[in-house]
């Protein structure tokens with residue numbers, strides 16, 4: 394099934410000058426490339442009809458199950474252009490595996506790992522001109538799966554579709570790497586034991602938007618969610634994992650307790666830090682520990698991480714009762730910035746890929762210009 398043949402339909406490409414105008418200032422998630430990938434699944438035939446199509450609206454029956462019961466999962470990864478012009482992705486097999494973990498939880502079909510990577514490769518190869526050459530820019534890839542059986546009964550769907558779309562991306566937060574303030578959500582949870590917190594599904598994001606609005610009203614960029622039962626044990630942000638740094642250089646991050654998403658950036662930073670000789674503790678972490686640690690000087694840095702924003706230093710945790718935790722002008726911390734520098738360096742092919750994390754999907758063209 395991994396060697397399913399893809400049919401390719403050439404799209405009417407956006408004129409070069411329009412593409413160049415978009416790439417000069419891509420923003421995040423607003424512009425899309427010329428093509429998309431679609432693969433269909435039915436209970437009887439399995440995965441079939443692998444297609445590279447012109448990017449455009451989907452025809453969805455109003456009774457499609459995804460529109461009613463939310464059977465949807467997604468992934469996020471990036472394609473980077475190296476100085477020699479070649480294009481790579483970062484640990485795509487990790488995304489393929491996680492998509493299948495999410496699929497099992499949402500009762501959607503699993504996709505063979507090789508087919509996931511092929512789909513990404515097909516799209517990036519045909520839309521290679523959309524992979525930015527500017528520093529700090531990349532092509533954000535959004536694979537996702539929806540249940541599209543036409544049926545209103547409540548059971549897992551017998552028909553699904555896997556799609557990949559791509560969007561050129563500048564920095565996620567504009568204005569350079571600046572420490573952000575985050576808001577402690579005390580009324581709302583994003584996950585509970587036995588729920589879907591460990592799956593990358595749209596439903597989790599739907600539940601995080603009201604608290605996200607509350608955060609924005611308090612001048613915060615992101616929300617920190619705690620465990621629904623203790624209201625003190627930290628889970629993660631709406632779409633990013635969290636790390637604290639101790640004064641002795643130890644990294645502390647919430648363990649994968651079934652409520653939080655197993656971030657590939659999280660995993661990579663753990664491996665990178667351990668390789669540099671830092672201790673990394675994966676265990677329950679509380680807001681109280683964070684507050685006391687900052688007061689005593691034993692916790693010196695905090696950051697959030699995920700594919701979209703890589704590493705974002707946290708300057709402040711704001712709370713409804715005003716007992717804010719504040720790093721003041723000590724943020725961003727030096728370990729935060731040095732990990733960020735090395736990870737982005739590896740991704741863009743500027744630092745050696747010591748761990749074999751990159752998969753080349755488009756080779757260097759002869760005589761192609763350096764970035």
Ligand SMILES: *Cc1c(COP(=O)(O)O)cnc(C)c1O
Pocket residue numbers: 469593629630631632633634654655656657658659698699700701
């Ligand atoms: C995608 C995601 C992350 C980050 O995962 P990466 O693989 O590092 O991009 C963290 N938390 C949530 C809820 C997510 O959806």
